[in-house]
Amino acid sequence: AQTVTQSQPEMSVQEAETVTLSCTYDTSENNYYLFWYKQPPSRQMILVIRQEAYKQQNATENRFSVNFQKAAKSFSLKISDSQLGDTAMYFCAFMYSGTYKYIFGTGTRLKVLA
Amino acid sequence: DTGVSQDPRHKITKRGQNVTFRCDPISEHNRLYWYRQTLGQGPEFLTYFQNEAQLEKSRLLSDRFSAERPKGSFSTLEIQRTEQGDSAMYLCASSLASAGGYGYTFGSGTRLTVV
Numbered sequence: 467a468q469t470v471t472q473s474q475p476e477m478s479v480q481e482a483e484t485v486t487l488s489c490t491y492d493t494s495e496n497n498y499y500l501f502w503y504k505q506p507p508s509r510q511m512i513l514v515i516r517q518e519a520y521k522q523q524n525a526t527e528n529r530f531s532v533n534f535q536k537a538a539k540s541f542s543l544k545i546s547d548s549q550l551g552d553t554a555m556y557f558c559a560f561m562y563s564g565t566y567k568y569i570f571g572t573g574t575r576l577k578v579l580a
Numbered sequence: 581d582t583g584v585s586q587d588p589r590h591k592i593t594k595r596g597q598n599v600t601f602r603c604d605p606i607s608e609h610n611r612l613y614w615y616r617q618t619l620g621q622g623p624e625f626l627t628y629f630q631n632e633a634q635l636e637k638s639r640l641l642s643d644r645f646s647a648e649r650p651k652g653s654f655s656t657l658e659i660q661r662t663e664q665g666d667s668a669m670y671l672c673a674s675s676l677a678s679a680g681g682y683g684y685t686f687g688s689g690t691r692l693t694v695v
Contacts, residue, residue, distance in 0.1 A: 470622070499681045510584070511623075511671070513683040557622050563681060566611065567636075570622030 468493050470560050472571035479548045480579050486533075487543045487574045489558030496520075497563035500534065500541045505555040505573075514556070517541065519563075548578045584687035586672050592693045593662055600658045601690045605674030612655050613684060614647060616640065617669040626670075629655060630677055662694045 470491045479485035491500070502514040517525045517534050524532050529549075533542045545552055558571040585604040593599050605612045610631050615623035626645070627637045631652035641647075644662075649655040659666055669691050673684035 501683055503683075503686075508688075510688040511673075511686040516681075516683055518681070559622070561681065566613070566628055566675075567625045568615075568623070568684075570624070572620065572622050 468560060468569050470558055470569050470571040472556075472558055472574050474574045475572070476575045476577070478577045478579055479545075481548055481550060483548055484544060484546045485548055485576065487545075487556055487558075487576065489541045489543070489571055491539050491541065491558075491560050491569075493539070493560065493562075495562055499561045499563065500532075501559040501561070501568070502530070502532070502541075502543045503557045503559060503570075504552075505557065506551075506553070511557070515543065545576075550578050550580060552576065553578045584672055584674055584685050586670075586687035586690050588690060589688065590691045590693075592695060595662055595664060595694055597662055598658065598660045599662060599692065600656055601670055601672075601692075603655045603657070603672030603687060604653075605655070605672070606685055607653075609674035609676055609685070610652065611675045611677050612649055613673045613675075614655070614657055615671040615673065617671055617689070618667075623671055626657075659692075662692075664694050667692055667694045 498519045500517045503511045505511045515527045529546045555573045559568040587602045613628040614626040617623040629649040644660045647657045669689045671689045673686040675684045
């Protein structure tokens with residue numbers, strides 16, 4: 467079965483610093499997508515960034531970037547210039563190409579400190 | 581468009597009672613999904629609809645759970661004879677069928693507490 471592992475239950479970072487959240491996954495397939503979602507306290511989940519497995523170039527969205535290592539099945543999220551509003555639960559998720567179901571990790575709770 | 585709306589935001593019910601949740605997706609989205617999120621876990625897939633057709637149900641969805649999406653618009657999730665193990669956040673999301681790889685839009689969820 468496919469699994470997504472987030473080994474850091476909680477992390478903290480000082481405002482304006484950089485933090486990296488880890489995610490590993492297990493699959494034997496070649497075509498899939500990877501996502502990072504942010505879930506602020508009591509608010510909806512928001513897509514932060516996505517990566518298509520066939521693309522070697524790492525995705526970036528403003529202060530957010532990923533380090534996608536397909537052979538190692540690793541998909542880490544780097545947040546640069548951390549802001550107080552980045553405080554949230556972050557979920558890594560996997561989806562097979564052509565399907566519709568996410569497999570989520572257990573999440574990393576990130577706290578940005580002033 | 582106000583995004584995906586879920587109602588109620590919170591529900592406290594006594595064990596054995598029936599509860600119903602509603603989800604209004606983004607109007608042009610033809611796919612609608614339900615996920616359940618328990619404390620300390622990531623969301624887990626429950627079921628999904630394409631238009632009005634329910635195309636898959638997870639094994640997590642016992643016979644006490646039923647979901648509908650009449651006319652392919654809003655959806656309801658009903659839990660009959662609630663149990664304490666049903667306490668969780670129930671998330672609804674929607675997407676275009678052609679754009680699943682671009683991610684869903686999630687609602688804010690309904691938090692169910694069974695006492």
